[in-house]
Amino acid sequence: MRDSPEASAGPWTPARFPFVALTLWAIFAFLIPRFVQALNLVDVFAFPLGYYMAAQGSLIAFVIIAVLSARHQDRVAARQAGDHLGKAHGGQ
């Protein structure tokens, strides 16, 4: 576990910047709560949608983003490890 691929890439250059996940994060944390009045016109599971998103919906979205992005990052890290295997082995 200790000599993970990301560690071998150097401490100040971690994995790729998570643009997509961060964009989704910003949408659920800031954009959707901003439009609560419009969303409240819709009812989902007997909840007004805007209130529900701020109370629980965004949290569900955060969990999904967290799981998917962690999977993706691990896959990228594994691919990088494959690419740099020889270099990392000698360099470290």
Next chain:
Amino acid sequence: MAGNEQASTPSRPHPWVMLTVLAAVFAAAVGVLVLMQLSAVSPVAINAGYLSLGLVAAAAVAVLGRSQARNEAGGVVMPAVFGGLALATDTVSAAFFVGLAGAIFVWGHDGLAFGLGLGAGCLLLQLLVAPGLPPTGARSVPEFVALRFRGREPRIVASLAVVVSMIVLLVAQLMVGGLVVARVLGVDGGSGIIATAIAMFACFVLRGSGAPGWAKGALFPVLLAAFLVPLVALSANWYGLPLPQIAYANALWQIQGLEETLLEQDLADPGVLKPMLTPFLSLNALNFFGVVLGLALGTASLPSLLSRHFAMPSAHAARASAVWAVIFVALFLSAVPALAAYARLALLTLIGDHTALADLPAWLFTYGKLGLVEICGRTAIDAAAVTQACTALPDASAVLRLQDLTLDPDMIVLAMPEIVGLDGAMFGLIAAAALAAALVTAGGPLNAIVRALVFDAEAGGAKLGRPAPLVAAALALGVAALVAVTRPANMLTVATWAFTLAAAGLFPAFAAGLWWRRANAYGAASAMLVGLAVAIFYLIGTRYFAVSFFEVWGSLSSAGPTAREIFGELNEAWIAAAPGAAKDAAWAALEAHAQTIANLWGISGLATALLALPAGIVALLVVSLATPADRGVH
């Protein structure tokens, strides 16, 4: 850092075994106390039992943490679930456990900003910060800053930001512990806070200042159970669906109906009633955004949380624990709006039943004696005082009306079982869990302060003896207790200040340290200094020096012409008042009014991040680009 795996000894208790044993012991103890209650043992003994249960749980976590820290210094492969539980305990902490639901109860939709910010922060931590920390080899925030940016200045500023934000977080945890002790033992709030501070110090001594262990994780199931058990019971009872996260939709609609009924029957003043589902009545959209921003970025740079990620063996392990933390925190947060809705529904029902002032329920006075309930503008100490205050009103009424009643958000979670009419066992469970959480989650901030003050000074060459960590911890607790006794605001607000200070002081420099190579020592130091200074200035200025703040910055305030006129009148009244009691009263009125209008562009103190973060980011960009790049950092 390599080769520490051998350090762990076979005597280390397996985390799952530990978790199960702790949870089972806690459940058994609650069972015994409930039985005692059924067999009519005196309530004093039972309350003392719940209090000691909280103390014992905290002590057990501290002792286990000590043995773990000794065995696992340097990082060991722990199940990620367990790391996630420990992170979730530290994130939710006593302040949010007890404070969050009260905000939704009092402010309705706008109170959701706090939970939303906390959840968003956990995800941000996982995406941006957590995986980057283990490969750096640092063990604390100031150490990270010192490794990434050369020179002493960035490290000193980072230590300052850590100490300030963590002391404010300690204030919030002390307020929780103080409230529980005061409520259970019937002492005043100040004594409760001092007792809590002593217990926190004892836990710190027991625990030692070793590496962050995972023992805290055992507390999270207890917190979750204490919160969910009453809610599940209520949901099953009221709506036949034992799933509070869904069942409370019914309560929301009932609340909406009751709000209209109260208005029709003249039991609520339309100017005072803030419908629960209507957004942006207490915090406007800008401030809502600011609260979410401050809490989210604060979570992602909170020193007491990050110390855990520094101790992880790899980026993968840090990310995996962080994912579990998002899941657990979301699980807790999703239940909070249900508690708020049930308590609100019960209160509105009480008012809707035309409850006479003579037969108010006892819980109003229980919390009134702690200074948390005001009826007709007077602290509700007993029925006689309430009747007297209410008959003195110009529009006196014989029944309780919504506008007559002010509940402090701090009390809602603890009082919920009584508000909805559940029995005392539920209160005991919540109180024990809250006290244990306060004592245990104070360990994170204390450790961060001790690390920043003592270990960094030693790394700089100073020779401090063995008692130095204890002295630093005692000092920090002493300062925090002094502030907590003055009750600067409700506990959720204080916790939000702490997160805002961490976000403003640390986030820009921290994120740039991980993701922007061109950021240099000058840029990082000025970003931290500017962010911290703006945040402290705004928080203290608008809270403690509101009158001078408004006099100097009044032209930028969002106050309307009427509010400005009132300020002028109150100011003249204060100047004209005769020295003595009259002058003090005039000043109190002036200051209370000034606190409502002392702001820049309508940004409330809770949303300070809106001012401090841009300031810090601009400082980072400008200074970094105007000075030469650091050499030798890769």
